[in-house]
Amino acid sequence: MSSTVETxxxxxxxxxxxxxxxxxxxxxxxxxxxxxxxxxxxGLIVFAITLVIAVLAPWISPQNPYDxxxxxxxxxxxxxxxxxMDETMTFLLGTDDQGRDLLSGIFYGLRISLFVGVASAxxxxxxxxxxxxxxxxxxxxxxxxxxxxxxxxLSFPAILIALILLAxxxxxxxxxxxxxxxxxxxxxxxxxxxxALVERGKEYIEAAHxxxxxxxxxxxxxxxxxxxxxxxxxxxxxxxxxxxxEATLSFLGIGLPITEPSLGLLIAxxxxxxxxxxxxxxxxxxxxxxxxxxxxxxxxxHMRDILNPRLQR
Amino acid sequence: xxxxxxxxxxxxxxxxxxxxxxxxxAVDDVSFRVGRGEVLGLVGESGSGKSVTGFSxxxxxxxxxxxxxxxxxxxxxxxxxxxxxxxxxxxxxKIAMIFQDPMMxxxxxxxxxxxxxxxxxxxxxxxxxxxxxxxxxAALGQVGIPxxxxxxxxxxxxxxxxMRQRVAIAIALLNKPDLIIADEPTTALDVTIQAQILYxxxxxxxxxxxxxxxxxxxLTVVAGxxxxxxxxxxxxxxxEGSVDEVLxxxxxxxxxxxxxxxxxxxxxxxxxxQIPGMTPSLIxxxxxxxxxxxxxxxxxxxxxxxPIVHPAPGRAVRCCRCSRPGAVQ
Amino acid sequence: MLVxxxxxxxxxxxxxxxxxxxxxxxxxxxGDPVELLVSPDADQFERARVIRDLGLDRPLWEQYGVFxxxxxxxxxxxxxxxxxxxLQLILERMPATLELAFAAVIIAIVIGIPLGMVAGLRPHAWxxxxxxxxxxLGFSLPTFWVGLMMIMLFAVMLGWLPASGRGETVDLLGxxxxxxxxxxxxxxxxxxxxxxxxxxxxxxxxxxxGMRENMLMDYVKFAYAKGLSHGRVIFVxxxxxxLVPIVTVVGLELGNVIAxxxxxxxxxxxxxxxxxxxxxxxxxxRPIVVAYLMITVLMFILINLIVDILYSVxxxxxxxxxxxx
Numbered sequence: 018m019s020s021t022v023e024t025x026x027x028x029x030x031x032x033x034x035x036x037x038x039x040x041x042x043x044x045x046x047x048x049x050x051x052x053x054x055x056x057x058x059x060g061l062i063v064f065a066i067t068l069v070i071a072v073l074a075p076w077i078s079p080q081n082p083y084d085x086x087x088x089x090x091x092x093x094x095x096x097x098x099x100x101x102m103d104e105t106m107t108f109l110l111g112t113d114d115q116g117r118d119l120l121s122g123i124f125y126g127l128r129i130s131l132f133v134g135v136a137s138a139x140x141x142x143x144x145x146x147x148x149x150x151x152x153x154x155x156x157x158x159x160x161x162x163x164x165x166x167x168x169x170x171l172s173f174p175a176i177l178i179a180l181i182l183l184a185x186x187x188x189x190x191x192x193x194x195x196x197x198x199x200x201x202x203x204x205x206x207x208x209x210x211x212x213a214l215v216e217r218g219k220e221y222i223e224a225a226h227x228x229x230x231x232x233x234x235x236x237x238x239x240x241x242x243x244x245x246x247x248x249x250x251x252x253x254x255x256x257x258x259x260x261x262x263e264a265t266l267s268f269l270g271i272g273l274p275i276t277e278p279s280l281g282l283l284i285a286x287x288x289x290x291x292x293x294x295x296x297x298x299x300x301x302x303x304x305x306x307x308x309x310x311x312x313x314x315x316x317x318x319h320m321r322d323i324l325n326p327r328l329q330r
Numbered sequence: 331x332x333x334x335x336x337x338x339x340x341x342x343x344x345x346x347x348x349x350x351x352x353x354x355x356a357v358d359d360v361s362f363r364v365g366r367g368e369v370l371g372l373v374g375e376s377g378s379g380k381s382v383t384g385f386s387x388x389x390x391x392x393x394x395x396x397x398x399x400x401x402x403x404x405x406x407x408x409x410x411x412x413x414x415x416x417x418x419x420x421x422x423x424k425i426a427m428i429f430q431d432p433m434m435x436x437x438x439x440x441x442x443x444x445x446x447x448x449x450x451x452x453x454x455x456x457x458x459x460x461x462x463x464x465x466x467x468a469a470l471g472q473v474g475i476p477x478x479x480x481x482x483x484x485x486x487x488x489x490x491x492x493m494r495q496r497v498a499i500a501i502a503l504l505n506k507p508d509l510i511i512a513d514e515p516t517t518a519l520d521v522t523i524q525a526q527i528l529y530x531x532x533x534x535x536x537x538x539x540x541x542x543x544x545x546x547x548x549l550t551v552v553a554g555x556x557x558x559x560x561x562x563x564x565x566x567x568x569x570e571g572s573v574d575e576v577l578x579x580x581x582x583x584x585x586x587x588x589x590x591x592x593x594x595x596x597x598x599x600x601x602x603x604q605i606p607g608m609t610p611s612l613i614x615x616x617x618x619x620x621x622x623x624x625x626x627x628x629x630x631x632x633x634x635x636x637p638i639v640h641p642a643p644g645r646a647v648r649c650c651r652c653s654r655p656g657a658v659q
Numbered sequence: 660m661l662v663x664x665x666x667x668x669x670x671x672x673x674x675x676x677x678x679x680x681x682x683x684x685x686x687x688x689x690g691d692p693v694e695l696l697v698s699p700d701a702d703q704f705e706r707a708r709v710i711r712d713l714g715l716d717r718p719l720w721e722q723y724g725v726f727x728x729x730x731x732x733x734x735x736x737x738x739x740x741x742x743x744x745x746l747q748l749i750l751e752r753m754p755a756t757l758e759l760a761f762a763a764v765i766i767a768i769v770i771g772i773p774l775g776m777v778a779g780l781r782p783h784a785w786x787x788x789x790x791x792x793x794x795x796l797g798f799s800l801p802t803f804w805v806g807l808m809m810i811m812l813f814a815v816m817l818g819w820l821p822a823s824g825r826g827e828t829v830d831l832l833g834x835x836x837x838x839x840x841x842x843x844x845x846x847x848x849x850x851x852x853x854x855x856x857x858x859x860x861x862x863x864x865x866x867x868x869g870m871r872e873n874m875l876m877d878y879v880k881f882a883y884a885k886g887l888s889h890g891r892v893i894f895v896x897x898x899x900x901x902l903v904p905i906v907t908v909v910g911l912e913l914g915n916v917i918a919x920x921x922x923x924x925x926x927x928x929x930x931x932x933x934x935x936x937x938x939x940x941x942x943x944x945r946p947i948v949v950a951y952l953m954i955t956v957l958m959f960i961l962i963n964l965i966v967d968i969l970y971s972v973x974x975x976x977x978x979x980x981x982x983x984x
Contacts, residue, residue, distance in 0.1 A: 056792065174914060181685055181948070181952065261801050284807065287807075292815060310799040310801070311796060318795055418886050419886065422886030429880070431877060437882065437899075438900070439899045498881070505886075
């Protein structure tokens with residue numbers, strides 16, 4: 018029998034060589050594929066802007082919203098575009114009940130929200146990723162034990178676990194991050210383990226073993242880089258989710274304390290005044306939150322499409 | 331049906347895929363005919379366009395591909411350009427198809443009887459349930475499935491690969507088609523089961539007079555089965571003739587390469603012949619013979635478009651060197 | 660099937676035990692209910708009496724043992740605040756939460772599957788792109804904020820729908836439900852849509868991904884080769900295949916929806932158990948928190964079990980695998 022096996026789908030004829038002459042590195046192809054979606058590029062740009070705002074908040078905000086000296090209760094609940102009492106400052110997005118400039122509040126809030134989201138994602142990535150790699154590599158009892166724990170954890174909604182944890186731990190940035198890490202590590206562990214198992218079975222790892230390379234070298238130099246594509250997608254989407262979860266918890270009043278107001282807390286403050294028509298106190302922080310999350314998700318979503326080998330065009 | 335009229339006649343068929351990278355000429359000027367009860371072997375490597383040819387005949391080319399040119403006449407009726415509704419009446423009823431991988435062709439979540447009855451109902455909506463069942467059982471019996479009444483109620487995963495392929499063949503037979511296109515139906519199976527399926531196929535064409543197009547990359551399969559062979563290379567038919575003539579006296583250097591690389595024909599211990607090089611890209615095919623780069627006998631004239639020549643009655647070859655006197659012994 | 664059920668049930672029991680311990684230990688650390696129940700000027704003796712009455716002076720493992728024994732009898736303790744059995748308080752509010760959650764899931768399925776099918780069949784059409792962009796928006800929208808905006812728009816500005824509460828309820832088999840009365844439906848609409856929002860996107864994406872993957876499968880091509888119509892191929896062959904993952908995920912998401920109802924219930928003042936949980940966390944009403952968690956754990960385990968059974972009904976391959984194992 019001939020050894021060639023016909024695998025080409027009728028609608029995907031085999032193309033022997035690439036039409037574009039210079040050899041494409043995976044990274045370069047990733048970039049060119051990424052630039053193809055205008056929405057994803059827009060998402061990236063918007064996310065970069067929110068990131069810059071968050072980092073530079075203390076320097077670009079019209080006022081320091083938490084310096085009580087700068088606040089005047091007489092300026093409370095002013096609509097967007099109103100001037101303050103001395104007519105020296107315009108509140109572009111209005112003020113909250115304390116007379117705080119909402120725009121400044123949003124800038125500072127973004128800073129806290131993004132910090133919490135990114136920090137919790139990276140800590141979860143470190144913990145979950147390490148456990149996932151270990152699980153895939155150790156196999157056997159360790160693997161099945163860890164995966165049982167992951168399954169158990171993932172079968173309970175993140176918000177419920179975070180709620181209870183925060184009810185136990187109390188408020189605070191560090192506690193919110195702990196709660197988010199506890200709810201998120203399992204996703205990373207499962208993703209990393211899944212792709213590590215797939216990659217482990219491939220010939221190039223076998224080849225590395227045959228070359229008698231050290232285990233650590235195989236894991237970190239060979240295995241890990243190949244697990245990255247799905248992980249990048251998970252990290253992006255999880256950051257967005259972490260930001261949303263933190264906002265939700267803060268909104269419920271069990272996340273961040275009033276001294277460190279994230280966007281969720283700003284929205285919560287506005288809630289009580291909304292029924293009396295002071296819509297802007299809740300509206301604008303929500304828009305800022307939405308824009309941040311949407312931009313991250315647009316990027317992540319498109320990356321998932323291009324990194325999905327099954328939908329490779 | 332007129333005895334002289336071929337069941338299927340394909341002329342100058344071109345099916346191209348319009349991809350981002352360029353136009354893939356999967357099928358490029360293919361012509362052949364199949365008569366009643368005849369078995370045509372369509373042989374070629376992966377990507378030579380043989381499967382796409384099969385799908386074109388059923389009007390099942392997925393976008394971005396489409397038939398750009400040519401004619402497909404089935405029992406004298408032109409099929410290129412007919413409406414989807416009319417295609418539907420032909421598919422499964424007049425022309426049936428069997429696919430390569432029996433694990434994938436049956437729907438995993440539907441019972442065999444559902445998948446069989448719907449094939450009948452699609453063409454005879456008013457048929458009674460009992461009658462449809464009777465025909466399903468008969469078809470399963472015809473392909474050698476034991477206790478067909480029970481097996482009808484099973485799900486595909488309860489069958490072995492060979493049995494599943496028999497079920498697929500039984501489905502193809504349900505409406506007594508005039509033509510069956512079999513796209514590598516034995517490639518995914520064990521050699522012993524392959525032999526059984528081949529035997530069944532041969533028996534069927536003899537008994538029912540159904541024409542058969544057997545698509546394969548494996549010359550040994552068609553050797554015992556087909557009446558005529560078309561050898562495809564890079565979207566074109568490079569050689570055509572009766573099985574015995576083509577196998578005993580191959581004209582095209584590519585056919586000779588294919589025959590040479592079949593194990594078993596060589597002497598024991600002598601290295602297996604390999605055709606040097608790789609299949610060319612279907613996007614940027616050369617002007618002349620597509621096999622030129624890999625051909626040991628290539629000459630200057632191979633750079634020009636190759637005409638089809640008929641060195642003997644019933645033979646056709648697309649190679650300028652074969653038109654020289656003395657090329658056919 | 661019976662063996663499978665027994666095995667699954669015993670697994671579930673272990674999970675329930677583990678969770679009950681975690682819940683108990685976790686919640687044990689919540690605040691100090693004594694502070695809340697005893698007036699600040701009460702003397703030491705008064706405090707000690709309350710602590711003893713509540714069993715707070717005994718060691719943790721003993722409290723857990725008592726708790727376990729009691730909960731087997733269906734007694735999860737009395738609420739510190741209402742001085743009523745916690746379990747009863749939770750169960751009283753459960754129908755409201757379940758009604759909300761089911762309404763949300765139904766909305767998500769009814770909207771999500773057709774949109775996902777359209778987007779999966781014609782992935783490059785403008786309307787498919789639009790559906791997908793909107794679905795990104797769907798799972799990026801912070802539920803609680805959307806809830807607020809919905810109240811502002813439909814209740815405050817337009818005045819079409821009520822902003823809070825459950826409205827008039829009708830007894831259905833002894834359980835009060837809102838969806839049978841017009842007033843109740845009007846109250847149900849906003850919170851249900853709010854809760855469904857996130858899930859609509861999920862269902863759209865699952866359906867679309869399943870559609871795209873399945874349409875490329877050989878069995879679809881084979882079905883067409885049999886001469887079947889588009890409708891038959893898509894609605895019978897493909898839909899039945901993609902329903903399996905959708906049912907699984909949506910079923911498992913039901914638990915998530917119930918948990919997320921905490922947020923929606925707080926915003927719309929929907930008198931369900933989620934709102935009771937949040938209130939109890941503020942009031943440090945430990946037995947209610949514990950009871951809520953035990954009930955939800957039990958519910959999740961049940962949901963998982965039902966989804967597993969449903970899954971095996973829908974996918975014949977699993978059914979066989981289970982019989983064999």
